[in-house]
Amino acid sequence: MNVRAAILAGALLVPGVAASAEPPLNKAGEALYERWPSIRVSSPTPSTFRHAELEKALEALAAKYPGLFETVTTATSNEGRKIRLLRAGTGPRKVLLWTQMHGDEPTGTSAILDLLSDLGVRSGEPDTKELLSSLTLYVIPMLNPDGSERFVRWNAQGIDINRDALALASPEARFLKSVRDAHEPYVGYNLHNQFNRVTAGGTGGPVSLAVLSVPFDEAFTASPGRTLTKRLAVAIQDLLAPYTKDTFARYKTDYTARAFGDSMTRWGTPTLLIEAGFLPGPGAEEQLVRLYWVARRGSLQLLARGQGRLGSVKEARYDAIPLNTEGRLYDVILRDLMVVNGRGLAPYPASIALLRGNRRVDGDGRGGAYVREVGDLAEFATPEPSPAVSGLYAAPAPGGDAEGWPAVLDGLAARGLVTEEGALRLKAEDLTKEVAAWAGKSILEPGYGGDLLLFRTTREGGLVLDAFVRKGKLETAPRR
Numbered sequence: 001m002n003v004r005a006a007i008l009a010g011a012l013l014v015p016g017v018a019a020s021a022e023p024p025l026n027k028a029g030e031a032l033y034e035r036w037p038s039i040r041v042s043s044p045t046p047s048t049f050r051h052a053e054l055e056k057a058l059e060a061l062a063a064k065y066p067g068l069f070e071t072v073t074t075a076t077s078n079e080g081r082k083i084r085l086l087r088a089g090t091g092p093r094k095v096l097l098w099t100q101m102h103g104d105e106p107t108g109t110s111a112i113l114d115l116l117s118d119l120g121v122r123s124g125e126p127d128t129k130e131l132l133s134s135l136t137l138y139v140i141p142m143l144n145p146d147g148s149e150r151f152v153r154w155n156a157q158g159i160d161i162n163r164d165a166l167a168l169a170s171p172e173a174r175f176l177k178s179v180r181d182a183h184e185p186y187v188g189y190n191l192h193n194q195f196n197r198v199t200a201g202g203t204g205g206p207v208s209l210a211v212l213s214v215p216f217d218e219a220f221t222a223s224p225g226r227t228l229t230k231r232l233a234v235a236i237q238d239l240l241a242p243y244t245k246d247t248f249a250r251y252k253t254d255y256t257a258r259a260f261g262d263s264m265t266r267w268g269t270p271t272l273l274i275e276a277g278f279l280p281g282p283g284a285e286e287q288l289v290r291l292y293w294v295a296r297r298g299s300l301q302l303l304a305r306g307q308g309r310l311g312s313v314k315e316a317r318y319d320a321i322p323l324n325t326e327g328r329l330y331d332v333i334l335r336d337l338m339v340v341n342g343r344g345l346a347p348y349p350a351s352i353a354l355l356r357g358n359r360r361v362d363g364d365g366r367g368g369a370y371v372r373e374v375g376d377l378a379e380f381a382t383p384e385p386s387p388a389v390s391g392l393y394a395a396p397a398p399g400g401d402a403e404g405w406p407a408v409l410d411g412l413a414a415r416g417l418v419t420e421e422g423a424l425r426l427k428a429e430d431l432t433k434e435v436a437a438w439a440g441k442s443i444l445e446p447g448y449g450g451d452l453l454l455f456r457t458t459r460e461g462g463l464v465l466d467a468f469v470r471k472g473k474l475e476t477a478p479r480r
């Protein structure tokens with residue numbers, strides 16, 4: 001064997017040896033997941049965590065773990081809030097992480113606090129030492145503190161910082177760009193929360209976490225940098241495999257020249273986008289932080305270990321990660337109703353899909369809910385169970401809201417159409433006429449944003465108001 005062959009053989013052997021000596025990534029992910037409660041300092045509700053609390057949390061961490069990290073430089077937001085660039089570690093490879101450039105996307109900021117806490121709590125452990133001696137972490141937590149204060153996407157100028165990478169009209173964008181240019185990190189982590197009504201491909205569940213090896217051109221051209229971020233994305237899929245089965249996705253996007261991830265990659269800092277998505281049930285916000293933390297802590301360790309470990313991750317698997325897919329989820333589906341829409345048509349069987357106001361669009365979630373579709377909705381799902389309303393009659397509320405109902409009921413009572421128990425002496429076919437009278441122009445069809453009234457039939461053949469649907473939520477009607 002000549003020298004060259006020996007080197008090649010050695011090079012081929014090393015990843016195999018390393019892989020067999022270490023647990024598979026799903027086991028590493030489980031270990032991290034189990035560790036999180038012991039290192040966690042983040043708020044249980046990141047969506048209410050503001051800049052002043054971030055400053056306090058950073059001060060507390062700095063006091064508890066002197067020397068763990070330092071503030072390298074700062075910038076000032078439009079409204080005078082301090083934006084910090086933190087540095088931890090002394091390694092030759094520089095990694096840049098920034099969070100909450102969209103003010104209403106808070107998960108990444110909380111996970112950063114847990115990342116710093118972990119490095120402090122476990123400073124003596126070999127993996128921490130490896131990380132901090134191989135990498136230098138540059139971290140901007142909460143790039144958009146003004147938007148975070150109002151919990152809106154944009155900054156105080158109304159500018160989306162993630163569309164300001166070229167114009168640099170905002171102080172936040174200028175800061176991010178200046179940090180990249182000053183330190184030239186070899187990889188970037190761009191941390192967001194995404195639209196919550198997408199599924200992992202055509203058959204998966206609501207997406208819990210999505211990743212993207214951010215392109216630097218329209219053609220999504222391959223490059224060593226994109227190979228690195230694709231491998232990171234696949235590694236994160238493996239790390240989270242025990243927790244995100246069927247809910248892990250690839251972010252679907254076009255190349256966006258004015259966005260930061262795309263520009264960073266083009267400027268020479270290949271960037272991985274991580275988007276926290278949706279989890280059902282209580283505690284979802286902190287559970288997202290936990291998954292996010294596992295993704296980030298686990299993948300940083302792989303970067304610290306270098307090509308031997310990350311190089312064994314198959315880049316080609318990236319393309320097999322299911323894409324974020326829209327159009328299969330509604331917030332609420334009221335199934336199998338008899339609809340009386342207000343146009344004087346006889347009641348007809350249909351299901352009704354509602355979308356709640358989109359936080360990402362209306363800023364603070366006050367948007368209520370509106371009808372998106374009426375008809376056959378058998379193919380559609382909801383992230384959380386919808387109320388069971390099968391067989392009820394659905395009608396638009398008088399004037400669109402529940403306030404109008406008592407007056408209508410009084411009017412019906414005056415005409416002798418209401419029983420002692422409050423039931424309507426109306427047959428379903430009579431309901432058609434009454435609804436047409438009280439609905440006016442509030443027709444129950446796509447776009448309708450008012451309340452719904454749900455009636456059930458009584459044993460005597462009358463109708464009784466069973467519930468209101470208000471802002472997408474079922475409220476049992478008060479007894480009269």
Ligand SMILES: [Zn+2]
Nearest residue numbers: 102105192193
């Ligand atoms: Zn975002």
